[in-house]
Amino acid sequence: MRLAVVGKGGAGKSVIAATLARTLARRGHRVLALDSDPLPGLTYSLGADPPAAESPLLAATERREDKRWHFVRGVGPARVVQRFSTPAPDGVRVLQLPKTTREGMAPVIGATQAFYKTIHGLNRVVSLREWVILGDLPAGPRQVAFEWAPYAEHFVLVVEPTWQSMLTSRRIARLVEEARPGTRVSLVVNKSTGPADEELVSGVLSLPVLQAVPVDEGVRSAELAGVALLDHAPDSAAVRAIERLADGLERGSVVS
Numbered sequence: 001m002r003l004a005v006v007g008k009g010g011a012g013k014s015v016i017a018a019t020l021a022r023t024l025a026r027r028g029h030r031v032l033a034l035d036s037d038p039l040p041g042l043t044y045s046l047g048a049d050p051p052a053a054e055s056p057l058l059a060a061t062e063r064r065e066d067k068r069w070h071f072v073r074g075v076g077p078a079r080v081v082q083r084f085s086t087p088a089p090d091g092v093r094v095l096q097l098p099k100t101t102r103e104g105m106a107p108v109i110g111a112t113q114a115f116y117k118t119i120h121g122l123n124r125v126v127s128l129r130e131w132v133i134l135g136d137l138p139a140g141p142r143q144v145a146f147e148w149a150p151y152a153e154h155f156v157l158v159v160e161p162t163w164q165s166m167l168t169s170r171r172i173a174r175l176v177e178e179a180r181p182g183t184r185v186s187l188v189v190n191k192s193t194g195p196a197d198e199e200l201v202s203g204v205l206s207l208p209v210l211q212a213v214p215v216d217e218g219v220r221s222a223e224l225a226g227v228a229l230l231d232h233a234p235d236s237a238a239v240r241a242i243e244r245l246a247d248g249l250e251r252g253s254v255v256s
């Protein structure tokens, strides 16, 4: 399974990606979660420790005489995952895009290059062939399809039943279709209040709904408590819905 979770900011990408990652890990999958958003939402939603102030990826690349960034000797995408990913609950491994520093992105260019080169090499890493790779993408539609999810064979589009979210999502779906014709795009309707919401979103996007996730107080209170949804409200309707999403994705990956 090679998934990219995409959608408008605030749609619920991070909480759904994180809960899905841990659910799949609990079912015995080895899971690599990619936090591709400069705002570290996924890491928090997983209940993992906050990212280190200095990205471990800084050690993975060097700038050579050609003025370009290269992996240091002995390091490639497989090593980066092995050495520089960090642990999250349930055995999930996380690779984190470096966060903007007070001095901007300049001090972390090398680490950003390491992340970028790694995600572009993931599909060639033999030792990861059986892994679930799951990326939480930044909100903007443009970078999504082209540069930041090269590993993805399935885009999970998280949509709220609001016009803003639906229209942004429709653009994302079209960009994916243009850039990567034939790539699977599935809808997750989040913060749903019922079947009417699902019908509305499905109609506007002309895509079938893979799963609806209800609006759920547990999600908000988990966030307020600073605890992962799966730990804070394991019996909530939102968690049950994300478990059904995992069912659907597991079935889909077997069929294809």
Ligand SMILES: Nc1ncnc2c1ncn2[C@@H]1O[C@H](COP(=O)(O)OP(=O)(O)O)[C@@H](O)[C@H]1O
Binding pocket: 007, 008, 009, 010, 011, 012, 013, 014, 015, 016, 041, 190, 191, 192, 213, 214, 215, 216, 217, 219, 220, 223, 238
């Ligand atoms: N099913 C839900 N029910 C209630 N609140 C939700 C639900 N899903 C997400 N939220 C809330 O929506 C906000 C955005 O979620 P987040 O996962 O950070 O979105 P994104 O990563 O797409 O920006 C958070 O405050 C989160 O608690």
Ligand SMILES: [Mg+2]
Binding pocket: 013, 014, 015, 037, 041, 042, 136
């Ligand atoms: Mg997020």
